[in-house]
Amino acid sequence: MSRRSGVLEFAVLGLLREAPMHGYELRKRLNTSLGVFRAFSYGSLYPCLKALVQQGWLAEESGRASDDPRATPLTNRRAKIVYRLTAEGKERFEELLAQTGPDAWEDEHFGVRFAFFGQTSRDVRMRVLEGRRSRLEERLAKMRASMARTREKLDAYTLELQRHGMESVEREVRWLNELIESEREGQGQREQRGPSGAHERAGPDPSDDSTN
């Protein structure tokens, strides 16, 4: 339950806060909603769920189809194990939400933190966004220094790769700037639940309205 699985813990608690769920669905949500940046496997998820139950933050609501007390998840006809957030788990999540330490803006954590921004205060959001931005600016500085140092020695393709990498980071900084600006504008007004139209762009192609 260290660095990486801390993210998983956070995401699981956050998702279960909205509604009880079983492992399979939890994993699907993780890898679609939040999963553009992160992917988790069953090999991580199931042990994590067990650990969270152990901690008392989750409770199992075994949806047994059979009354047979001998039934186990393997022998039982259909053994969904539904997980529900306990009061302690809710507290734990609030606690994690309020944390704005450096962990919150590292690559591994930031995406998931952002996905749950709607459940926290603007103070916290601002701190995380600004922390992330300064983290990326540090990285940019290093990349620039490194490129200045090595630019002559490098292959054209290697250079192009570095250029593209740097542009990606620069782009993310611009994105953060817009978000921060958007949070600032919201100040004093009603407590709003999202970035205020920093991007008013068109949605995905409406011809693709598959409900599949």
Add this chain to the structure above:
Amino acid sequence: MSRRSGVLEFAVLGLLREAPMHGYELRKRLNTSLGVFRAFSYGSLYPCLKALVQQGWLAEESGRASDDPRATPLTNRRAKIVYRLTAEGKERFEELLAQTGPDAWEDEHFGVRFAFFGQTSRDVRMRVLEGRRSRLEERLAKMRASMARTREKLDAYTLELQRHGMESVEREVRWLNELIESEREGQGQREQRGPSGAHERAGPDPSDDSTN
């Protein structure tokens, strides 16, 4: 030596092709030159080096500072172990370079492959670039479908995260398009060693000319 370490193997062979090096320097190069996308730790590198020596692709040129035959890396005053590519290793690298299978355009491999584009033929470059592009377009299609399916159910921040993620992928596709176009333009002309000015942008801030 499977999926992931295959990347490390490739990168090590490629770097040593230019010049013999010892582990420490190898790792520095890995995490600056190619390292915008990937990072490798000693825990991966040293075992990999040993395995490559085992395979006969690398040879150790122990730069012993002492003549004492009892000297080991630990007791010796300064035990650099310089690795050199053998003829077999060179062959192996050519073989890997020529591979254009699906592996070559997955997230883990593509960056490193690209960094060594200068050492391969345009045919191979085209296949890898186009493979990568279609891979990303698949992903885009899935993301669009997923967004169309869930857009109403989602929090504004989650949506914004997905939007940003999708834009990142779209941006990479545009980059690939430019590169492919650039390779096509080079067709028939001299075998050129890099992307032909798809990006003529200014370099990093020239005020930062630290030689450090």
Add this chain to the structure above:
DNA sequence: TTGCGATGTATCGAGCTGATACATCGACTC
């Protein structure tokens, strides 16, 4: 009724990371 893909829980080997240990070197300070 047979086959297939989605749903669902669970485990394992292989591999990677961050931390750490140990040791030397050059440069700097006091």
Add this chain to the structure above:
DNA sequence: GAGTCGATGTATCAGCTCGATACATCGCAA
């Protein structure tokens, strides 16, 4: 010249993650 500090350099390990896989049921369609 003694002490400190950061860079250089090799090496290992606990802990964690992933991809693959096993097993079982369900719904559906040919």
